[in-house]
Amino acid sequence: xxxxxxxEILKLARLVDAEAEQLSYLQYVAPQDIRDLxxxxxxxxxxADRQMLQRVASATKLIPGKLAAVIGERAFGPLLCAxxxxxxxxxxxxxxxxxxxxxxxxxxxxxxxxxxASRVIAEIPAKQIGEITSTLAEREEFIAMGGFVGxxxxxxxxxxxxxxxxxxxxxxxxxxxTKSNLGALLGLLSEQRLESIISTAHELDLWVEALDVLSxxxxxxxxxxxxxxxxxxxxxxDGMVSAAEREGLWADVLPVTRAMSPDSRTRFAKLESVQxxxxxxxxxxxxxxxxxxxxxxxxxxxxxxxxxxxxxxLIAGxxxxxxDSLLEVMAQDGLQAELAGITSTLxxxxxxxxxxxxxxxxxxxxxxxxxxxx
Amino acid sequence: MTSDARNALxxxxxxxxxxxxxxxxxxxxSDLAERLQAAKQRQSxxxxxxxxxxxEIVPRLARGSVRKMLFK
Numbered sequence: 001x002x003x004x005x006x007x008e009i010l011k012l013a014r015l016v017d018a019e020a021e022q023l024s025y026l027q028y029v030a031p032q033d034i035r036d037l038x039x040x041x042x043x044x045x046x047x048a049d050r051q052m053l054q055r056v057a058s059a060t061k062l063i064p065g066k067l068a069a070v071i072g073e074r075a076f077g078p079l080l081c082a083x084x085x086x087x088x089x090x091x092x093x094x095x096x097x098x099x100x101x102x103x104x105x106x107x108x109x110x111x112x113x114x115x116x117a118s119r120v121i122a123e124i125p126a127k128q129i130g131e132i133t134s135t136l137a138e139r140e141e142f143i144a145m146g147g148f149v150g151x152x153x154x155x156x157x158x159x160x161x162x163x164x165x166x167x168x169x170x171x172x173x174x175x176x177x178t179k180s181n182l183g184a185l186l187g188l189l190s191e192q193r194l195e196s197i198i199s200t201a202h203e204l205d206l207w208v209e210a211l212d213v214l215s216x217x218x219x220x221x222x223x224x225x226x227x228x229x230x231x232x233x234x235x236x237x238d239g240m241v242s243a244a245e246r247e248g249l250w251a252d253v254l255p256v257t258r259a260m261s262p263d264s265r266t267r268f269a270k271l272e273s274v275q276x277x278x279x280x281x282x283x284x285x286x287x288x289x290x291x292x293x294x295x296x297x298x299x300x301x302x303x304x305x306x307x308x309x310x311x312x313x314l315i316a317g318x319x320x321x322x323x324d325s326l327l328e329v330m331a332q333d334g335l336q337a338e339l340a341g342i343t344s345t346l347x348x349x350x351x352x353x354x355x356x357x358x359x360x361x362x363x364x365x366x367x368x369x370x371x372x373x374x
Numbered sequence: 375m376t377s378d379a380r381n382a383l384x385x386x387x388x389x390x391x392x393x394x395x396x397x398x399x400x401x402x403x404s405d406l407a408e409r410l411q412a413a414k415q416r417q418s419x420x421x422x423x424x425x426x427x428x429x430e431i432v433p434r435l436a437r438g439s440v441r442k443m444l445f446k
Binding site: 015016017018022023025026028029030032033034036037040041043044045048049052053055056058059062063067070071074075076077079080083 | 386387388389391392393394395397398399402405406409410412413414416417418420421424425427428430431432433436439440443444
């Protein structure tokens with residue numbers, strides 16, 4: 001759940017009219033720092049020539065809207081129109097936009113800073129937003145579309161969502177400028193559309209994007225999508241497991257298992273592909289690294305006994321730092337009984353060794369007591 | 375990163391360079407500064423050209439008042 005460095009470089013490159021490859025030296029800079037730099041560049045670019053751009057905006061009042069549209073398209077071009085848009089009276093800007101061809105408006109949209117033209121964007125009719133979105137989708141302008149989401153009223157957002165296919169929607173959601181808007185975006189989608197999106201994520205191997213989206217939405221929405229995925233064919237879930245293994249996405253998957261219904265969690269836990277030892281090792285590693293022990297324990301309680309034994313074996317053989325972190329979360333979240341249920345599957349001799357080890361660790365006595373009770 | 379390269383970028387940014395960019399080499403910071411300067415220059419030139427072309431499109435009757443508002 002973090003900013004994507006590649007996307008941030010792409011956004012910055014667009015601002016200074018460069019190719020992303022030309023700024024490849026930024027790949028070792030933290031994405032947040034690239035974003036901060038982009039914010040600064042945005043301010044500089046939009047503030048440069050501001051006085052003259054303001055005069056242009058004022059002069060627009062002296063001529064009819066139809067003529068302003070002609071000047072915008074033929075003389076100014078999309079870049080200057082993008083710079084002037086936020087300086088116009090919103091109603092005037094909307095009137096002019098209504099006279100411009102969709103193709104041109106799409107070019108302007110790519111160069112616009114939506115935050116500076118938020119009032120204008122909000123007043124553009126929903127139908128026109130749908131048309132512009134459709135053109136942006138054809139041009140694969142996912143970043144530009146992602147910048148508009150938080151500025152569109154619901155009717156416009158619906159129109160935009162209806163204008164794009166599932167693949168475009170997923171790729172746009174992945175590069176959304178403000179990820180906190182993902183919940184509102186997802187809230188507009190029907191159950192049927194969500195099913196279709198999960199299916200598309202599988203068919204086009206867009207699990208990286210889909211799981212990233214899931215990490216930003218509400219727990220309820222995460223659960224809803226998790227349930228939809230769990231209701232799909234085995235091969236869909238296998239695809240997600242395979243992507244999580246390949247891309248190291250277990251920190252995104254574990255919260256989904258926590259949010260889904262008990263039935264869905266049981267179904268997911270019974271999946272053969274998730275019960276392999278290398279996968280279990282990865283999941284435990286992610287649980288430690290991201291302090292996701294609680295969802296891991298919840299998930300592991302649904303495993304078959306043989307798989308629980310593997311989990312127990314991995315925990316018993318884990319380094320002190322890993323075990324201490326697990327025991328701390330167990331004590332904090334009151335998961336002694338659940339963890340004891342899993343680790344009690346160890347062979348007698350292994351369990352005895354593990355119990356002795358627990359005796360020397362902080363919070364270990366709590367698990368020992370729970371193991372005796374189990 | 376020397377202070378010269380950083381200063382050049384800070385001048386273009388009209389502000390402090392984000393801390394994380396300190397790991398960039400001088401040539402890379404200079405590249406960023408040059409690209410930003412060039413982008414500003416292109417924008418200014420496009421604005422001048424756009425205004426000239428716009429004035430040709432504006433009908434003669436309104437041209438005087440538009441010009442006055444632009445170049446007051």
